Amino acid sequence: DAQxxxxxxxxxxxxxxxxxKSQLRQSMxxxxxQTLNKIVCSENRDxxxxxxxxxxxxxxxxxxxxxxxVLDFDLDNISLADYDLYLxxxxxxxxxxxxxxxxxxxxxxxxxxxxxxCDSVGEEMHEVFYDTLCVIQKAIFNTIQIKTxxxxxxxxxxxxxxxxAYRSAxxxxxxxxxxxxxxxxxxxxxxxxxxxxxPSPRDS
Numbered sequence: 001d002a003q004x005x006x007x008x009x010x011x012x013x014x015x016x017x018x019x020x021k022s023q024l025r026q027s028m029x030x031x032x033x034q035t036l037n038k039i040v041c042s043e044n045r046d047x048x049x050x051x052x053x054x055x056x057x058x059x060x061x062x063x064x065x066x067x068x069x070v071l072d073f074d075l076d077n078i079s080l081a082d083y084d085l086y087l088x089x090x091x092x093x094x095x096x097x098x099x100x101x102x103x104x105x106x107x108x109x110x111x112x113x114x115x116x117x118c119d120s121v122g123e124e125m126h127e128v129f130y131d132t133l134c135v136i137q138k139a140i141f142n143t144i145q146i147k148t149x150x151x152x153x154x155x156x157x158x159x160x161x162x163x164x165a166y167r168s169a170x171x172x173x174x175x176x177x178x179x180x181x182x183x184x185x186x187x188x189x190x191x192x193x194x195x196x197x198x199p200s201p202r203d204s
Contacts, residue, residue, distance in 0.1 A: 032057050033105040040068060040115060040162045041107045047160055059103070061159040067116040067129040068156065068165040070107065070173050071136070074147040074181060087112075090140050090148070097136045113166065126155060126188065133184050147182040149173065154187055 035057060038050045054061055071094065078086050091112055094104050103115040116132070118125045133150040140148050153169030156162050172187040179185070 032059060035059065036103055036105045036115065037107060037113075039159060040105075040113060040166050043163055051159055061117075061162075064117050064119060065125070066156040066159075066162060066165065067118065067126065068153045068162060068169050069114040069116065069129065069133050070151045070153075070166070070169040071112040071114065071133075072149045072151075072173055072176065072181075073110070073112070073140075074149070075110070078146075086144060086146060089144050090146060093140050093143055094136050097132065097139055107166075115162070126152070126186075130184060130186055137182075137184060149176045149181045150184040151175075152184070152186045152188070 032054075035050055035053050036059065038045050039047065039054060039061065051061055071090070073087065073090055075083060075086060087106075087110060091104055091106070094112060094114065098104065098114065098116075102117055105113055105115075107113045114133070114136075116129045118129075130152055133152065137148045137150055140146055151169045151171075151173035153165040153167070153172065156165040168187045172185040172190050175185040175190065176183070
């Protein structure tokens with residue numbers, strides 16, 4: 001009887017461990033998104049702590065350079081019941097366009113953030129990322145007929161610069177209020193315009 005009881009105990013233990021592993025696998029995508037959100041979108045965070053957490057989730061942000069993009073969806077005409085479904089669909093379409101090498105997550109404001117990881121920094125890579133956002137924007141509209149405004153921030157040469165890159169993308173996104181939605185705005189163009197139109201010291 002004792003042996004049979006031990007055997008049943010082992011079965012329950014195995015079932016419990018299997019159940020815990022299954023729950024962890026289901027929650028891992030959410031944990032990964034939350035960690036990426038903290039690294040990229042939060043100013044007041046212990047960056048080293050979250051980079052270590054990311055590493056434990058097979059997200060390696062210790063090397064390389066990065067581009068950050070923000071996608072803002074025009075969901076005003078979508079019912080509350082369908083809102084999450086459309087947001088989920090848009091995120092999946094972006095993932096399909098990007099592949100596994102890059103990261104897609106929400107910023108907590110119903111906007112999507114794309115963290116584009118590259119081996120080198122420069123205008124060429126910046127243009128590749130800009131073109132990629134144009135492809136994603138078109139794919140989302142063609143699939144679910146949702147218009148998207150995209151913004152590209154300043155490149156980041158390390159993980160510690162990601163929040164600054166994200167905030168510059170947010171700044172570029174504000175162009176939708178003055179120049180219109182359903183476009184891709186680049187902070188580099190915005191910086192150039194500000195530089196070009198600002199008065200010189202001699203004019204003042």
